[in-house]
Amino acid sequence: MILAKTGNEALAYAMKQINPDVVAAYPITPSTEIVQLFSNYVADGEVDTEFVPVESEHSAMTACIGAAACGRRVMTATASQGLALMHEMLFIAAGLRLPIVMAVASRSLSSPLNIHGDHSDSVASRDSGWLQFFCETVQEGYDTLIMAVKIAERAYLPAIVAIDGFILSHCQERIETLEDRAVREFLGQPKPNYNLLDWRNPILVGPATLQDYYFEFKRSEIEGMRRALPVIEEVQQEFGQRFGRYYPVLEEYRCEDAEAVLVVMGSACGTCRVAVDQLRAEGRKVGLVKLRVFRPLVHNLLRTSLAKFPKIGVMDRVDAVNSYGGPLFTEITSVLYDLPERPKVFSYVYGLGGREFSPEDARMVYEQVLSGKKDELVTYVGVR
Amino acid sequence: MLKLQDLAKNQELFSHGHRACAGCGEALAVRQILLAAQPRPVVTTMATGCLEIFSSIYPHSAWQVPMIHTAFETAASTAAGVEAAYRFAKKKGLIQDDIRVIAFAGDGGTYDIGLQALSGALERRHRFLYVCTNNEAYMNTGIQRSSATPYGADTTTSPAGRVLPGKVQHRKNIMEIVIAHDVAYAAQTTVFFWRDLATKVQKALDAPGPSFLNVLVPCPLGWRHLPSETVRLSRLAADTCYWPLYEYENGRYKVNYTPTKKLPLEEFLKPQGRFRHLFGSEAGQQVIAELQRYVDEQWELLLRKQALFGEESAKA
Numbered sequence: 001m002i003l004a005k006t007g008n009e010a011l012a013y014a015m016k017q018i019n020p021d022v023v024a025a026y027p028i029t030p031s032t033e034i035v036q037l038f039s040n041y042v043a044d045g046e047v048d049t050e051f052v053p054v055e056s057e058h059s060a061m062t063a064c065i066g067a068a069a070c071g072r073r074v075m076t077a078t079a080s081q082g083l084a085l086m087h088e089m090l091f092i093a094a095g096l097r098l099p100i101v102m103a104v105a106s107r108s109l110s111s112p113l114n115i116h117g118d119h120s121d122s123v124a125s126r127d128s129g130w131l132q133f134f135c136e137t138v139q140e141g142y143d144t145l146i147m148a149v150k151i152a153e154r155a156y157l158p159a160i161v162a163i164d165g166f167i168l169s170h171c172q173e174r175i176e177t178l179e180d181r182a183v184r185e186f187l188g189q190p191k192p193n194y195n196l197l198d199w200r201n202p203i204l205v206g207p208a209t210l211q212d213y214y215f216e217f218k219r220s221e222i223e224g225m226r227r228a229l230p231v232i233e234e235v236q237q238e239f240g241q242r243f244g245r246y247y248p249v250l251e252e253y254r255c256e257d258a259e260a261v262l263v264v265m266g267s268a269c270g271t272c273r274v275a276v277d278q279l280r281a282e283g284r285k286v287g288l289v290k291l292r293v294f295r296p297l298v299h300n301l302l303r304t305s306l307a308k309f310p311k312i313g314v315m316d317r318v319d320a321v322n323s324y325g326g327p328l329f330t331e332i333t334s335v336l337y338d339l340p341e342r343p344k345v346f347s348y349v350y351g352l353g354g355r356e357f358s359p360e361d362a363r364m365v366y367e368q369v370l371s372g373k374k375d376e377l378v379t380y381v382g383v384r
Numbered sequence: 385m386l387k388l389q390d391l392a393k394n395q396e397l398f399s400h401g402h403r404a405c406a407g408c409g410e411a412l413a414v415r416q417i418l419l420a421a422q423p424r425p426v427v428t429t430m431a432t433g434c435l436e437i438f439s440s441i442y443p444h445s446a447w448q449v450p451m452i453h454t455a456f457e458t459a460a461s462t463a464a465g466v467e468a469a470y471r472f473a474k475k476k477g478l479i480q481d482d483i484r485v486i487a488f489a490g491d492g493g494t495y496d497i498g499l500q501a502l503s504g505a506l507e508r509r510h511r512f513l514y515v516c517t518n519n520e521a522y523m524n525t526g527i528q529r530s531s532a533t534p535y536g537a538d539t540t541t542s543p544a545g546r547v548l549p550g551k552v553q554h555r556k557n558i559m560e561i562v563i564a565h566d567v568a569y570a571a572q573t574t575v576f577f578w579r580d581l582a583t584k585v586q587k588a589l590d591a592p593g594p595s596f597l598n599v600l601v602p603c604p605l606g607w608r609h610l611p612s613e614t615v616r617l618s619r620l621a622a623d624t625c626y627w628p629l630y631e632y633e634n635g636r637y638k639v640n641y642t643p644t645k646k647l648p649l650e651e652f653l654k655p656q657g658r659f660r661h662l663f664g665s666e667a668g669q670q671v672i673a674e675l676q677r678y679v680d681e682q683w684e685l686l687l688r689k690q691a692l693f694g695e696e697s698a699k700a
């Protein structure tokens with residue numbers, strides 16, 4: 001079906017079609033609507049879900065963990081302070097290898113309070129062991145949320161699907177939805193690792209470990225994350241074949257013979273495409289590298305791709321205050337370190353707290369990267 | 385009436401060999417609760433704390449029932465998720481049995497850091513039993529004060545010093561906080577009174593909504609008494625009315641045990657190192673007097689509640 005939906009509406013609709021067994025969630029701008037709309041589906045009997053309207057995000061994630069440990073398909077949604085409040089529990093969800101799927105409408109973190117879009121919340125959760133997808137469009141958000149359920153359940157890892165707060169969560173786009181039945185068939189039934197409710201075969205979930213075992217548990221979790229990439233690719237292929245929409249983990253847009261590229265996550269990819277088209281029309285050799293999967297970090301793909309370009313700008317919609325450049329920048333420079341000939345890599349921080357990032361801004365960044373000259377370590381785009 | 389012979393026939397679902405200290409009241413409570421719960425199938429959650437550490441160090445487990453531990457403040461919210469999953473499985477016909485969910489947490493995990501999660505779970509009326517194994521301080525991290533710690537107690541964060549006499553606030557009345565949530569059943573008990581405890585476990589598990597048990601569990605390490613004194617102190621807590629055994633059900637309060645002779649509080653305090661500093665000084669005597677006043681006041685208040693909102697008190 002072709003529908004006009006905002007990001008939040010599209011994700012709530014995807015959740016309805018996924019029809020999770022348990023949803024525990026708490027409202028926060030800009031993801032509130034997902035929870036509200038889903039509550040309507042519950043109230044109207046359009047889903048079979050047990051909906052737990054918890055008293056905080058901390059409890060939302062915890063209840064999700066409890067339900068997922070019972071082998072159920074579990075989802076939630078949050079943003080910003082909510083994701084920060086969940087922080088403790090994110091690690092536990094991942095450590096217990098529970099395939100919880102969470103929609104995040106990415107937003108800045110206080111203080112000062114700001115409800116608008118940037119990547120501070122999701123990126124701050126990067127080391128928690130969750131798969132992380134950053135989406136460019138509402139369509140991609142809708143499709144990815146559905147794929148994430150299958151990916152998470154195959155990889156036995158939880159997954160965040162992030163859409164940029166307001167820029168995607170509150171803007172209407174034309175999207176193509178799938179049939180309910182098609183979603184159901186695509187996802188099938190979860191095959192949980194364990195089920196706490198099987199009381200005749202009691203298990204202990206979440207033991208204490210000492211110096212003798214903790215490291216092995218963590219090591220196997222790390223291995224699980226490493227093995228997630230083929231799972232992601234497999235499911236994305238499957239989705240593409242069935243429904244005709246394929247999203248590569250890493251996309252190169254007009255990168256052939258490019259002299260300068262920007263590496264971007266989220267909705268700003270769309271902005272940069274416009275700038276690339278304009279600059280290409282003017283004969284400038286620029287391209288866009290869209291990073292859709294932030295966790296696991298796809299270092300081999302990044303290295304192979306970026307090795308081809310002499311000049312690279314890395315765009316971070318978040319600052320890792322007082323680090324050596326933006327968070328994605330430091331990761332990408334690490335990835336490129338082993339190359340015999342390293343490209344020039346520049347760090348840009350943009351769009352904090354929903355600050356407008358226009359095609360003109362993107363052009364300005366491209367110009368600077370092309371020039372190969374930049375004085376400061378980090379350029380803050382569009383700040384007064 | 386429950387008979388020990390019958391309980392003795394039940395399976396030990398909390399196995400021996402765990403790492404609790406000798407004389408641990410918490411271990412006693414959990415063992416009794418899992419004995420009393422039978423034959424109902426139970427699925428359990430627990431908070432971080434002594435219980436979790438001494439019962440679940442990998443690759444060992446003392447739990448013969450399903451158990452999940454997530455974090456410190458999350459016994460209730462984890463139980464909420466488990467109960468939601470159970471409700472889903474039940475409505476879809478994936479499960480036939482009537483499973484009960486029990487959450488265990490210490491007083492720190494209940495009165496303090498877990499209070500919000502507990503309140504939320506009670507308000508949403510998840511059907512589960514929440515057990516606070518109350519040793520009146522954060523024992524796992526080395527005996528820090530909690531809001532369940534009594535006035536005057538010496539803990540590592542309310543130490544008795546040259547100026548301060550130990551903790552300078554009275555404990556919080558968690559029972560009234562829980563009751564204010566209009567729970568299906570709430571009761572207070574302690575390990576000496578095995579029949580009282582077991583009966584309350586069964587009532588709580590069969591209650592139609594959320595239920596709560598506040599179980600006083602003496603802690604030899606934290607209270608600083610001999611391991612052999614655990615059970616006697618548990619009894620003294622009730623005989624001094626420091627820890628009244630009572631229950632709340634359908635809007636009514638019922639005191640389940642009235643000591644034939646209400647003993648002076650000092651008898652409960654004296655064997656415990658956490659109160660030792662109060663003995664032998666004028667200032668200490670004042671603290672004891674204040675604690676006695678508080679205990680008497682709370683006991684009278686409870687009796688008044690029973691008279692106002694209760695049936696005739698049954699003498700145990």
Ligand SMILES: Cc1ncc(C[n+]2csc(CCOP(=O)(O)OP(=O)(O)O)c2C)c(N)n1
Nearest residue numbers: 432433434456490491492493521522523524
């Ligand atoms: C968020 C968080 N803060 C602090 C701790 C450290 N901690 C672990 S157990 C504990 C105290 C437990 O006390 P209580 O709940 O009374 O249980 P007990 O050990 O006395 O049985 C503390 C402070 C933690 N695990 N998590």
